[in-house]
Each structure stands twice: as C-alpha cells, then as structure tokens.
Amino acid sequence: MLPPILIEGLVYANIITLLSIGFTLTYLTSRIPNFAQGTFASVGIYVTFTVTKIWGLNVYLAVPVGFTLNALIATLIYKGILRTLKKHGASLVSLMISTLAIELLILAGINIYADIIQAKLWIISRTFLLKYLDFSYVGLPGIFIVLTIFVLSLTVVLYLFLNRTKFGIAMRAAVEDPDLASLLGVNVDLVSTVSWFLTGGLAGIAGCLIPLWFQSDPNTGSMLTVSIFASSVLGGLSSIYGAILGGYIIGLTEVMGNSVLTRLLGGWAAYYRLLIPLTILCLTLLKAPRGLVGLIESIQTRGYKLQLIRRR
C-alpha cells in the first residue's frame, strides 16, 4: 500500500491546491490578492463541527453545506466590501489591507460562534480532531480518496468549463483584457463575482475536510496562508493549472521535507516547517517571478525560436 508519509503529503497537498486555485482565480479576475483565503477554510472547519458534533450527521454531508455557506460569504464580501472599495477608487494597497480586515472579521465571527457553542451546549469547540469519524477503504483513509478524486475531477471540470462553455471563455477573455472583453459584451463584474463564489466554495470544501486529518481550531486556516501564497506564486499567479501544480509541489515538499529534516536533525526541526514554503516563495520570486507556468512558456517559446532558426 501507499507509504503513510505519501498519504499525509497528498492530503495536505490537495487542501493547499484547493485553496490556491481559489487564490489564483480571484487574483486573476479581480486583481485582489485575498489574504483572507486561509480563514475562509476556517469557516468550513466549523461547518463540519456543527454538522457532526451538534447535528450528529455524517462528516461528508458537511461538504455541500460548507460549499454553499462559504461561497455565499465570499460573494457577499466581494459585492459588499471589495467592489464598493474599488468603486471609490481604492488603491491596491488599500484593497490588500481590507482583505486583512476581512480576515479579522471572519475570525472574530468564528470565535464568537465557538464561544457560544461552548457556553450554551457545553461542547469543547476548540482544538478538535475528527479523524475517528472518517471511513477507510482498502487501508486508505476516506479523506485521501475523496480529496484526490475531487481535485482530479475538479481539474477536468475546470478545464472543460474554461474551454468549452461560453461563460468560461468569457471568463478567460475578461482575465486577458478586461476593457476589451467588456467592450465585446462580457459582463466583467459578473465574472469576478462568479470567481469569488467559486473561491469561497472551494475553500469551504477544503476547510470542511481539514478536521478529518488535522487538529483544528479557528486559527488553523490562517496558518495555511504562507503555503497558499507559496503555491500560488510558484504556479505563477497567471493560470489555474499553475496553481494546481504549485499546490501539489508545495504540499508534498512541505510534508516530505519536514519528515526528512526531522529524521536528520531531530524533532525540533518540525517547528520550522513554515520555512520550507517561505524559502520556495522567495526563490521563486527572485529567480523565476513568473512561476512555473512562465518557466514552461519561456522554454516553449525558446524551442519555437530554435525551430525557426533551424528552418532558416
């Protein structure tokens, strides 16, 4: 069977991938780096908590609830706050600091919810792990199977959506050149709204499944922030497939690198797990700022140029 470290790595990589797809999507369509992306996942964590511990239902029933709730929250945030700010001519820096403020608002909301549950229902609502609720199939944990299948099919669905449907093509046009696209009748604002809806939903799904594998509390989501940045930047912040690639690379390197380092240097190395994505982030920005996608593109164009030279 698969070695446990690989399962651990892939579960983490899948979660990071889902979050960084969302991060890249909103960055592409509305040009806002959403620093609250990690905290969106925390909302999902508490949806799972509610569904399993309070309503006593199956864990996987939390996923559709988390998707809808989070998608609505994200849409509301975009429509209510960020678009208003943009209309008032806010600069990029103000938009970034406002996403930090939004992170704070969501975090406070989750904490209030957790406090109320603890006070009224007498259930411990922080630092919980729901691993025991998960099923397992041929020795593989359920979350691993579900997440892997979901991310793979999501890749296919997104590819079909962006290439085969009218709205998907309009979305790509809006990313490429918003002014020209809106001139040709594409509703650029609708495109942004849909992308925020999707971002929230995907983060909700990732968040719903986090408690099945990791110990969770309201801050768990924002701890992932650095990894999300790193994988999105490694992907190049220019295409969703880049984010998927980056998410897998960062997730696997983080988990495996961490295990190798702990084995070589001792248990204290585990504290510095965060330094792995940080190093990759800095190296990417300094050596290949356009990320993996940019790197692949430049290799392709170089090959094309070589062909041209040879033909001459």
Added chain:
Amino acid sequence: MELELLTLFVMDTIVFFAIYLLVSVGLNIQMGYTGLPNFGIVASVAGGAYTVGWFVGRFAMMIYGIEGMDFINNNAYVVTQINAKLANDHLTAIMIFLLTMGLVIIVGMALGFITAYPAIRLSGDYLAMTLIAMAEAVRVIGIGFSPIAGGTLGVQVPDPFAWMGKMRYFGVIILILTISIITFLMVQLIINSPFGRLLRAVRDNEVTAESIGKNVVNVKIKAMILGSILASIAGALYSFYASATIPAAFTRYDWTFWAWLMMMVGGTGNNIGVLIGTLLVVLMRRLIAFYKFSLAAFLPFEPLWLELIGLGLVLILIMIFKPQGLLAEKPTRVRGVKSD
C-alpha cells in the same frame, strides 16, 4: 478606588500609545512617505523584543557572575536573583538598558536591511505576500527556537528599573513616553529635511527621481531601515514594560494590522495625523479592554472579538469614506517657498 482605577487606565493608555506610536510612525515612513507597503512590520517589533529577551538576562548573569544556571531553564530563579542585585545597583542597570537599546537598534537595522531585499525588487501584491510570509517566519522561529526567548512559554526579562522602587511603574511609563516623543520629533525633523522630500519624490515618481540623479534603491533601503529601527525600539520597550518576552504574542493582527489601522485612520503620509490616529485607536482598544469584564456578564462570548469586529469595520469604513484618513497629507513647508 475610582481614582486609582482611572490612573491605571490613563497610564495604560499612555504606555500603549507611546509604544504603538513608534510602530505606526515607522510604518508611515515606509508606507506613507516612501510607498513601500510593509505588511510585515511585526517582524521588526518581534526582533526588538527577542533581543531584549535574549540579551538582558544573559548579560546581567555575566556581570554578576551567576554560573551553573541556564537562563532559559532556570528563568524565574535567575531573574529574581538578578532583580535583587539590580535594585541596589542603578548604574549597572542603566548601563544594561542603554547597551540593550543600542543592540536593539542594530538588530532593527539588520531586519530592515533584510526586509529591504524584497522591497527593492518586488512591488505591490508580491511584496506584501513576501513580507507577510517573512513576518510569520520570524514569529515561528521565536516560538520554536527556545534559546532566543523561551519558545512557547516566553521568558521573564530582568528589570533594569527595579532601583526605582515604588515609583517603578510610573517611572517606566514616563521613560517610554519620553523616548517615544523624542523619536517622533526626530522623525519630524528627518521628514521635513531634504531627505524627507526625497522619500516623497521616490514614492510619487520613481523615474523622475532617478532621472535627476537620485539613487532610488538606496533611498528605499534607508526608509526600510529607519522604519524597522523604530518598530524594534517599540518591541524592546514593550518587553521592558511587561518584564517579559513572549514570542507567540507577535501575531500579524496585534502589530501589523493595528499599526496599519492607526496609520490609515490618522492619515497616510502625515505624521501628526498618524499620532492622532494612534491615540484614537489605542483609546478605543483600551476602553473596550477596560469595560471587558462588565460586558462579559451580558455576552455569551469573549468581548475581545467585538473589538476585532469593531476595528475591522472602522478600517473598511475609513477606506470607503475617507481614504486619506482624518488628516490628509500636506505639502512640506520649505522656507521661502509659498505652498498652497
């Protein structure tokens, strides 16, 4: 009793105002005047605090020849012993304080130089992401590597003001306020000097500044270093005030976000505005903290979260309705030139 409570409240507000003033003015130098959005200013604050946690106790142990003890493992015992000696030895205590502050400034410079590395190469969102990640890393290193400042538990810091005796509480606060105000005035001088105008020139139009022969990269590095030094001093003073350094306290909300909020409320690029903004935000936070216990009786949750919601909304509203802050930036006054 009432009077005592009021004094406590005023003193608390003053000390937090003085400490946060340094951070937000430091940020204002970087963001307001030079246009470098430093989303990781907490790294410098933490650097200053770690330096105090790491240096003061060990140095005092060396001076007083306390041997066979580990500063971190036997922290409480060592600190009590040192404090007892420092209480009768104010010359050594003052020397330790000054030496530590010197070291803190060097650490602040180093951190500013490190954060300038991405700041001169990247811009906007990429810079913000890198600096947030770097600041997280500084915090994680502090929590994980216990020899610096005790790891998760933090360390107690020997008190170089123990010789003040009963007046220690007021003495330290007055000292912190004095340092803060003097630094603020010095920054005002710098900002109104040709160098201050150069900072604004770089912010407003890099190409023009470069075309008239100014070294833009150099200016940006200097601005990052200057801001970082101020933030480090703030972190160090905070550690001295609390007589402890707890690495887990240096989160991006507590230092980066609040500093940004103070700057945005007061007025980006206007130090007087930032001063007013800092005062307002600190006063608001202290009021909430002060009435926390009377609020807690009515609410089924921790009132602390209301503070986050309130101030988060304040920031968003300020940015929608008054993006320049309470006091907008004014042109620099230059002798002999009429501006307006």
